[in-house]
Amino acid sequence: MTNEEALQQHSQVTQGAAIAVHADHHHKQSFITKYIFSTDHKMISRQFLVTGIIWAVIGGFFSVVFRMQLGFPDQTFPWLETIFGKWAEGGRISQDLYYTLVTMHGTILVFFVLTAGLSGTFSNFLIPLQIGARDMAAPFVNMLSYWFFFAASIVMFSSLFVSTGGSSVGWTFYPPLSALGEAAEGAKAGMDLWLISIFLFIVSQLLGGLNYVATIINMRTKGMFMTRLPLTIWSFMFTAILGILTFPVLLSAVVLLMFDRHLGTSFFLSDIVINGKILPNEGGSPVLFQHLFWFLGHPEVYIVALPAMGITSEVVSTNSRKPIFGYMAMVGSFFAITTLSMIVWAHHMFVSGMNPFLGSVFTLFTLLIAVPSAIKVFNWLTTMWRGNIIFTPAMLFSIGFVSLFISGGLTGIWLGNATIDIHIHDTYFNIAHFHLVMGVASMFGMFSGIYHWFPKMFGRFMNKTLGYIHFWITIICAYLIFWPMHYQGIAGMPRRYFDYSNWESFKMFEGLNTFISIAAIVAFIAQFLFIFNFFYSIYKGRKVTEENKNPWKSTTLEWSTPALPGHGNWPGEIPEVHRWPYDYSKGDRDFIPQTEPIGADEGEH
Amino acid sequence: MELAMNQEKKIHPQKYMMWMAITSILMMFVGLSSAFIVKRSQANWITLEIPQIFYYSTGVILVSSLTIAMAKRSFIRRLISRYAVWLGATAVLGVLFVVMQTIGFVELWNSGITVSRNASFSFLYVIVGLHALHVLGGVAGLLLMSFKSFSRKNIVYSPLGINLMSTYWHFVDILWIYLLVFMIIEG
Ligand code: HEM
Ligand SMILES: [Cu+2]
Numbered sequence: 001m002t003n004e005e006a007l008q009q010h011s012q013v014t015q016g017a018a019i020a021v022h023a024d025h026h027h028k029q030s031f032i033t034k035y036i037f038s039t040d041h042k043m044i045s046r047q048f049l050v051t052g053i054i055w056a057v058i059g060g061f062f063s064v065v066f067r068m069q070l071g072f073p074d075q076t077f078p079w080l081e082t083i084f085g086k087w088a089e090g091g092r093i094s095q096d097l098y099y100t101l102v103t104m105h106g107t108i109l110v111f112f113v114l115t116a117g118l119s120g121t122f123s124n125f126l127i128p129l130q131i132g133a134r135d136m137a138a139p140f141v142n143m144l145s146y147w148f149f150f151a152a153s154i155v156m157f158s159s160l161f162v163s164t165g166g167s168s169v170g171w172t173f174y175p176p177l178s179a180l181g182e183a184a185e186g187a188k189a190g191m192d193l194w195l196i197s198i199f200l201f202i203v204s205q206l207l208g209g210l211n212y213v214a215t216i217i218n219m220r221t222k223g224m225f226m227t228r229l230p231l232t233i234w235s236f237m238f239t240a241i242l243g244i245l246t247f248p249v250l251l252s253a254v255v256l257l258m259f260d261r262h263l264g265t266s267f268f269l270s271d272i273v274i275n276g277k278i279l280p281n282e283g284g285s286p287v288l289f290q291h292l293f294w295f296l297g298h299p300e301v302y303i304v305a306l307p308a309m310g311i312t313s314e315v316v317s318t319n320s321r322k323p324i325f326g327y328m329a330m331v332g333s334f335f336a337i338t339t340l341s342m343i344v345w346a347h348h349m350f351v352s353g354m355n356p357f358l359g360s361v362f363t364l365f366t367l368l369i370a371v372p373s374a375i376k377v378f379n380w381l382t383t384m385w386r387g388n389i390i391f392t393p394a395m396l397f398s399i400g401f402v403s404l405f406i407s408g409g410l411t412g413i414w415l416g417n418a419t420i421d422i423h424i425h426d427t428y429f430n431i432a433h434f435h436l437v438m439g440v441a442s443m444f445g446m447f448s449g450i451y452h453w454f455p456k457m458f459g460r461f462m463n464k465t466l467g468y469i470h471f472w473i474t475i476i477c478a479y480l481i482f483w484p485m486h487y488q489g490i491a492g493m494p495r496r497y498f499d500y501s502n503w504e505s506f507k508m509f510e511g512l513n514t515f516i517s518i519a520a521i522v523a524f525i526a527q528f529l530f531i532f533n534f535f536y537s538i539y540k541g542r543k544v545t546e547e548n549k550n551p552w553k554s555t556t557l558e559w560s561t562p563a564l565p566g567h568g569n570w571p572g573e574i575p576e577v578h579r580w581p582y583d584y585s586k587g588d589r590d591f592i593p594q595t596e597p598i599g600a601d602e603g604e605h
Numbered sequence: 606m607e608l609a610m611n612q613e614k615k616i617h618p619q620k621y622m623m624w625m626a627i628t629s630i631l632m633m634f635v636g637l638s639s640a641f642i643v644k645r646s647q648a649n650w651i652t653l654e655i656p657q658i659f660y661y662s663t664g665v666i667l668v669s670s671l672t673i674a675m676a677k678r679s680f681i682r683r684l685i686s687r688y689a690v691w692l693g694a695t696a697v698l699g700v701l702f703v704v705m706q707t708i709g710f711v712e713l714w715n716s717g718i719t720v721s722r723n724a725s726f727s728f729l730y731v732i733v734g735l736h737a738l739h740v741l742g743g744v745a746g747l748l749l750m751s752f753k754s755f756s757r758k759n760i761v762y763s764p765l766g767i768n769l770m771s772t773y774w775h776f777v778d779i780l781w782i783y784l785l786v787f788m789i790i791e792g
Contacts, residue, residue: 137618206629210622218618244625248633256640259731264721267644283649283724288640295636 037147039139040567044146045125046457049450051153052117053531056443058157059108062101064524069093071517073499087165096185098498099168103186104160106171107194109439111201112156114304116149118446122307123212123236125457129558130230132221132575134568137214141207148204152197159193167194170496172293175268175286179260182274192261195254202247202254209240209247221557223577228594230556230581231324234331235310238338239303246299246342253292260284287352294345301438302341305405306334308445309376312398315448316380318554319395320387321590323582323605326379333372340369350418351425359418366416373409377402388585392552393467397448400475401441407479408437411486426496429489432482440478447471447530454534455551459564460541466533470526477523481516488512555593556581580605623769627776630739634780637732638787644724645791651723653792655785656709659733662702663785666740669698670778673771680767688767689754695774696747703737703744710734725792732784739777746770 038044068077069092076091087097124142128135136142160166168186169178173194181188216229216237259265260281268289269281317324324330346354346362380402389395411433415421424430447470454462493506500506500513543563544551550559557577561569575595583592583605598604644650676691710730714720720730750766753759 137622141622206626210625210629213625214618214621218616218621244629245632248629248631249636252633252636252640255731255735256637259720259727263727265727266721266724267640267727283644283647285644285647288643291643292636292640 037143039135039143041124041128041136041139041142042457042565042569044142045121047146048116048120048124048149049457051150052113052121053534055108055112055117055153057527057531059105059113060524060527062105062108064521065093066098066101066105067517067520069098069498070500071514071520073501095498096165096168099170099184099496100160100166100186100190102496103167103170103194104156107156107167107198110171110300110304111198112149112153114439114442114446115205115300116201118304118442118449119236119239119307120146120149120208121446122232122311122449122453123208123240125453126230126232126558127212127215127236128219129456129561129565129569130233130556130581131216131219131224132557132577133215133219134570134574136211137219138211142211145204145208145211148200148207152200152204155193155197155200159190159197162189162193164188164190166190172297173257174293175257175260175289176272179257179268180272180274180279181261182277195258195261199251199254202251205243205247209243212236212240213244221574221577224557224594227328228577228580230310231313231327231330231334232307232310234334235306235313238334239306242299242303242306242338242341246296246303249292250296253289253296256292257289287349290349290352291346294348295342297348298345299341301434302337304438304442305445306337308401308442308448309334311445311449311452312380312401313376313383314556315394315398315452316383316402317582317584318452318552319390319392319398320384321390321584322383322387323584323586324379325382326375327580327582329375330379333375336372337369340365340372344369347416347418347421350421356418363416363418367413370409370413370416373405377406377409390552392451393462393464393471394448394452394552396468396471397444397451400471401444401448403475404436404441404444404478407483408433408435408441412437424489426494427489428485428493428495431495432485432489435482435485436478440482444475447474450534452552453558454537455544455549456558456561456565458538458541459544460537461544461551462533462537462541466529470529470533473526473529474523477519477526480519481523484512484516553591555583555591557594560593560595617765619765619769620772623772627773630776631780633735634732634784637728637735638791641728641732641787642791644728649723651725653725653729653788654713654718655729655788655792656713658705658709658712659785662705662709663781665698665702665705666778666781669695669702670775672698673774677764677767677771680764685754689751692747692751692754696744696751699740699744699747703740706733706737729788729792732788736777736781736784739780743770743774743777746773 034040035043038047065080068080078091080088080093081091084093084097087094087100093101124136127133164185166186167173167178167190168184169191173191177183177187178191179187181191216233220226220229256265256267260267260269264280266281266284268286269279269284270286272279272281313324313330344362344365346358347366350359350362380398384399411429415424415430415433451462451467454460488506488509491505491509493500493509500509546563549563552559557575560575562571577594578597579592579594581594583594584590586592586605587602672691672695676688676695679685679688679691710733713726713729718726720727747770750770753761753766
């Protein structure tokens with residue numbers, strides 16, 4: 001920096017007391033501190049997002065490969081051998097690779113994309129911006145959260161390249177399979193790396209979660225009472241609380257499993273014979289593992305769903321130009337979901353031989369959790385009802401979220417009844433349920449958030465037309481892929497099988513399987529419309545100008561920052577908040593920003 | 606509402622973070638304790654023998670809670686060299702605690718009670734080991750803080766650091782008492 005520049009910067013800095021407070025943010029940043037080891041929440045958010053997108057492509061590609069096996073079991077594809085080498089000799093994937101792909105697909109999408117990618121991106125980006133804070137409570141810890149995630153990513157990715165292959169024991173990594181290297185190729189070194197990666201990932205989630213909650217509780221701007229928080233923020237807070245309470249329990253399971261794998265303990269192992277060899281382990285309980293796993297596993301599905309719900313609430317209200325219906329009911333149902341989701345976990349274990357009385361208790365709690373979920377759906381629909389709906393791509397994806405959430409939620413009620421679940425557990429019915437309600441629905445929430453906040457994140461717009469095409473292909477394919485699976489599941493077709501052609505009873509599904517696989521391939525290809533749109537728009541999209549810096553005419557604080565906010569978010573003082581975030585179509589005004597004081601002749605909502 | 610918020614602002618956000626981190630660590634031990642209870646009710650459980658030395662190490666960690674309280678007092682009175690001494694003493698006691706736990710393990714191991722001997726002892730190793738790791742984490746923090754207190758360049762006036770540290774330290778202390786009592790009763 002030359003002297004003049006320094007002087008000029010200095011004089012700019014001292015122009016007003018308000019700005020001077022912020023002088024320390026004007027120090028020169030090197031490439032490294034700005035783009036790599038950045039402590040700015042907005043940069044960390046973009047890092048989570050881009051890493052999440054890369055993982056989504058990998059995880060999605062894996063599903064295309066294993067769907068090709070299911071859809072075209074007797075054909076060969078030489079290019080598969082080019083990619084996977086000895087794991088796909090002759091152009092057909094091996095059984096080991098099939099299981100590795102299934103495991104990695106689940107792990108990557110549930111943990112790396114829909115947990116880190118979704119709540120990592122939007123909690124980081126929106127919490128300080130929407131509550132009116134300069135950054136997170138502990139920016140350095142926040143940066144560590146990303147780098148632990150990055151380290152977890154590297155370890156997970158490298159696990160795919162060990163000579164025995166990546167983990168192949170399923171994303172739920174049940175022992176004994178996951179505890180015994182002798183049991184499968186994919187339970188050897190690949191499994192160890194998998195566990196290390198998940199360990200790092202949990203640390204990352206905890207560091208992030210602590211920050212999110214502390215920031216929300218403690219760093220709101222003047223006037224931003226908890227009851228004036230946008231619903232996005234409420235959802236991120238409950239997500240973080242769930243993570244803080246349940247990820248450590250998974251961590252304990254990971255530690256115990258590591259001991260079983262390498263130190264000869266028998267926490268989860270008992271009376272096992274492998275290849276004619278009797279193992280010495282005695283007295284262990286694999287069901288104990290299932291309890292520890294699902295104590296996280298069920299809340300995890302809400303860790304994935306809640307941010308999508310928050311984003312949807314925000315986008316639906318903004319684009320219907322109507323206040324959100326039932327704000328307090330929304331907050332209450334977030335709370336109810338958070339609490340209830342910690343006492344329903346054993347509904348994943350109805351077939352583990354549990355006491356039928358216990359089963360009925362878990363059935364009861366499970367059905368109860370459908371109530372707050374239904375309240376939310378009702379509120380979104382009522383918000384849209386007779387609204388002046390503006391169909392932006394973000395809005396379409398939010399409507400898609402609601403649609404998918406209903407479709408998948410209804411089957412949850414079937415599965416929640418132990419008597420029904422025992423018959424359709426571990427069939428394609430379950431696959432259909434959770435992909436609709438969690439997998440695709442939350443992806444839609446994430447897309448909605450990206451289309452909606454892209455202008456704030458990158459200072460440019462994404463292309464709308466591509467967005468519309470992306471939406472329609474994706475939603476149609478989502479239903480074409482997962483709807484038929486309900487019928488397969490009811491017919492008893494089990495999940496996690498490599499090849500169904502040996503079973504007379506499933507022969508009738510040959511054509512349907514091919515159909516589903518084709519729809520999956522089309523859906524995957526359509527995602528490149530989004531990816532192209534995303535990266536192209538970062539550099540070449542239409543610019544957001546100062547006049548147009550609130551493109552969706554939103555009331556929330558993030559749109560009161562400059563078009564592309566710098567470190568510290570607001571150049572001057574942080575604005576004060578005077579009203580709740582949903583004053584749309586109030587009186588004769590289309591919308592009233594949160595920063596505007598309540599008028600003399602106006603009542604607070 | 607206004608009032609409630611102003612009161613909230615008095616607590617530093619990083620204190621919230623510490624309390625939540627503590628909750629989260631606690632949840633891990635709750636997970637382990639419930640696993641312990643489940644396993645205990647199953648066949649082949651051998652009653653735990655808690656090594657004698659664990660009772661002495663309990664004394665050590667209790668004393669270290671006192672020394673860190675002294676460190677906090679000295680800091681508030683700005684008696685910085687005394688503060689550094691108390692911090693150092695706490696760190697030494699922390700290390701001593703971990704060493705004593707390790708001695709306990711070595712004795713157990715040599716008497717034939719290895720980690721894989723029985724689920725009860727596997728749990729003992731895992732639980733005590735994980736707790737010791739948390740103590741070591743605290744020791745690292747203590748050492749960092751006492752080095753910082755010698756620096757003439759960056760004099761720390763805010764009591765935030767020592768407050769966070771002492772909260773954490775009392776927590777690992779109480780956690781140990783809980784774990785010990787739990788293992789005596791349930792083991
Ligand atoms: C209406 C409320 C819901 C009910 C009653 C419900 C019930 C169930 C039940 C009983 C199962 C176990 C099925 C089995 O393994 O046989 C299940 C599986 C699953 N559910 Fe739900 N669910 C509901 C909503 C959700 C939501 C909102 C999500 C995620 C956002 C979700 C994600 C999952 C996942 C991921 C699985 C499968 C896990 C696996 O086996 O790999 N569910 N659901
Ligand atoms: Cu569940």
